[in-house]
Amino acid sequence: MNIFEQFLDKIKETLLDLSKKGDLILPDTLNGITAEMPPSKFDSDISTNVAMVLSKINKKTPIDLANTLSEKIKKKDKLIEEISVVKPGFINIKFKKIFWTNFIKEITQKSKSFGINTKENKKNFLIEFVSANPTGPLHVGHCRGAILGDVIANVLLFNKHKVTKEYYVNDYGNQIINFTKSVYFRIREISFKEPFPNDNEDLYPGDYLIDFANNIINYNKDLDFKNFEKISEKLTVLAIEEALKLIKKNLMSLGINHDNFISEKKLVKNQEVEKVINFLQKNNFVYKGKIKAPAGEDDDNWVEREQLLFKSTDFGDDKDRALQKSDGAWTYFASDVAYHKNKLDRKFDKLINILGADHAGYIKRISSSVEALSNSKDKLVCKVSQLVKLIKDKKPFKMSKRKGDYITVDDLINEVGKDATRFIMLNRSSDVELDFDFDNVIEKSKDNPLYYVQYCYARIASVFRHIEKDLKSEIKIDKYDFEYSQDEINILKKISEWPKCIDASSNKLEPHRIPTYLYELASLFHSYWNLGKDNPDKRFINDQKKITNDKLILLKAISNVIKSGMDIVGVSVPEKM
RNA sequence: GCGCUUGUAGCUCAACUGGAUAGAGCGCCUGACUUCGGAUCAGGAGGUUCUGGGUUCGACUCCUAGCAGGCGCACCA
Numbered sequence: 001m002n003i004f005e006q007f008l009d010k011i012k013e014t015l016l017d018l019s020k021k022g023d024l025i026l027p028d029t030l031n032g033i034t035a036e037m038p039p040s041k042f043d044s045d046i047s048t049n050v051a052m053v054l055s056k057i058n059k060k061t062p063i064d065l066a067n068t069l070s071e072k073i074k075k076k077d078k079l080i081e082e083i084s085v086v087k088p089g090f091i092n093i094k095f096k097k098i099f100w101t102n103f104i105k106e107i108t109q110k111s112k113s114f115g116i117n118t119k120e121n122k123k124n125f126l127i128e129f130v131s132a133n134p135t136g137p138l139h140v141g142h143c144r145g146a147i148l149g150d151v152i153a154n155v156l157l158f159n160k161h162k163v164t165k166e167y168y169v170n171d172y173g174n175q176i177i178n179f180t181k182s183v184y185f186r187i188r189e190i191s192f193k194e195p196f197p198n199d200n201e202d203l204y205p206g207d208y209l210i211d212f213a214n215n216i217i218n219y220n221k222d223l224d225f226k227n228f229e230k231i232s233e234k235l236t237v238l239a240i241e242e243a244l245k246l247i248k249k250n251l252m253s254l255g256i257n258h259d260n261f262i263s264e265k266k267l268v269k270n271q272e273v274e275k276v277i278n279f280l281q282k283n284n285f286v287y288k289g290k291i292k293a294p295a296g297e298d299d300d301n302w303v304e305r306e307q308l309l310f311k312s313t314d315f316g317d318d319k320d321r322a323l324q325k326s327d328g329a330w331t332y333f334a335s336d337v338a339y340h341k342n343k344l345d346r347k348f349d350k351l352i353n354i355l356g357a358d359h360a361g362y363i364k365r366i367s368s369s370v371e372a373l374s375n376s377k378d379k380l381v382c383k384v385s386q387l388v389k390l391i392k393d394k395k396p397f398k399m400s401k402r403k404g405d406y407i408t409v410d411d412l413i414n415e416v417g418k419d420a421t422r423f424i425m426l427n428r429s430s431d432v433e434l435d436f437d438f439d440n441v442i443e444k445s446k447d448n449p450l451y452y453v454q455y456c457y458a459r460i461a462s463v464f465r466h467i468e469k470d471l472k473s474e475i476k477i478d479k480y481d482f483e484y485s486q487d488e489i490n491i492l493k494k495i496s497e498w499p500k501c502i503d504a505s506s507n508k509l510e511p512h513r514i515p516t517y518l519y520e521l522a523s524l525f526h527s528y529w530n531l532g533k534d535n536p537d538k539r540f541i542n543d544q545k546k547i548t549n550d551k552l553i554l555l556k557a558i559s560n561v562i563k564s565g566m567d568i569v570g571v572s573v574p575e576k577m
Numbered sequence: 578g579c580g581c582u583u584g585u586a587g588c589u590c591a592a593c594u595g596g597a598u599a600g601a602g603c604g605c606c607u608g609a610c611u612u613c614g615g616a617u618c619a620g621g622a623g624g625u626u627c628u629g630g631g632u633u634c635g636a637c638u639c640c641u642a643g644c645a646g647g648c649g650c651a652c653c654a
Binding site: 004032034036037038039040041042047049052053055056061062086087088089090131133135170172173174175176264291292293294302303304305307317318319321322324325326327329331332333336356357358359360361362363364384386387427428429431432433434435437440447448449451452454455458459462463466467497500501503504507508512513516517519520523526527529530531532533534536539540541542545547576577 | 578579580581582583588589590591592593594595596597598599600601602603609610612613614615616617618619633634635646647648649650651652653654
């Protein structure tokens, strides 16, 4: 039930009628024509720009055209109370009050599907997100992308698309070797009292490795930890298992669960890298060559070497990219290409990658490879989540992995909680750096938009408690024989924008619109609530502890939207706070 | 040096794929609790949307040239 879409369809019908009669010239596409909510200062409900879009081709001024069109539009729709033309050529429509009564009837009868776009074709998405290296716990830096990915998945699912959530496990390469060594030294530290080599820059110093080591020792009594060479392979597996266990625990505490974990090592073992490179070679996207040092960089340390390269420059990248290291091992990029081939083979309509800002430079090359493999430019969408600037004691807090001086997801959940973390991290567009003020978020105050929205729901729940009704169950009303006041219509107008919010969040992969929307809706509700202070007629419950149907159903509609929005964001809506 | 990205009120940010007189919160000023929950509300002050050009009926949004911040720039994933 998208009233803007419905209205737009009616307008387009009118336009087609007129053009058939020869009274109007239409361009090839009607895409530029929109129906929107007019700014609040206008006393009208819906507005369209048709006249301005069509004025030129019809050689009329927008105002003139708007005047003739508005007459035709009004004739077609009995629910229009008033139609007006406003400079520079907008047509503004005000509906009769009965329109809004019909509207709320419709959305409460189909409350489960309200907001869903029923017109578009449903797709099958694969979304890859987090994919942090399996070498330690998740920290704040991973958090934003994790939540972004999860909520994008939720929005798409809400909109009835198919979604597979995937985590790519980078369990291959040098860092895994170093990681395994680090665990090994911790084991020696525990079992043989040998000090951990703190001066070795390649090793991972974090304390959590002690836990890993202890677990591995306890569960593998049969292993001989004296000789690294002998057990290194087994130890690698065990160490990665430990890390993944921890990561999954962190994700769970954020309310995130992936459908698949795909192992890089397995892809390499199954020769998928060779296969994809053969494929690229056949199609002339691979050659042996040298990469030049970037301009402006010190090329003193630059060693030119001949390597297997992927021609990403064919697709607009600034240099070709190495597939093979000098020791013959595949680069990270090579196995990632194989991974993306693997994704493509699974026949998704669309691939989404969520990346951190520090990996943004990587997008060009991976999208180049997907283009080469699929012959399609828009198969893959990469979404970057910008940095989170932590602020503690009013000062920026710098994390340092080496010093072990960083905030983990565990810290965050313990201090801030899942709900606030999710809501705040999502509240801003992912393109913008986010200030995460620790002290502010912890404080349960009005500064925190999460509580503002939750409070709205709790207030409605409180009304339902007073009248001894269950907020969660459906409400049946026999007769919709009432009309809403302007205050109430304003809320209904906001509710009518919910499908638009879902559409935009889902199409543009910008879920931050949802918290913003929920805040606005909550704000209208709180205003409405406070009207009851001065005017007892505006209270929901009268002296006899009764509520009228119009108010009952309005509260239900508001709470429904708040609830589905908060479900998508992945935070709770308590009935008492 | 190159690429990506951001620049909107004192601060943190919105602005519905180009719409109308650019909106919120915080902070500042003034007010509202014998009351369905004050974690709330009403009102006030606060703007050359970084700058210069361009596209058009119309630009915070698109193009272009700059300026400023962030991120990245070979066998580390």
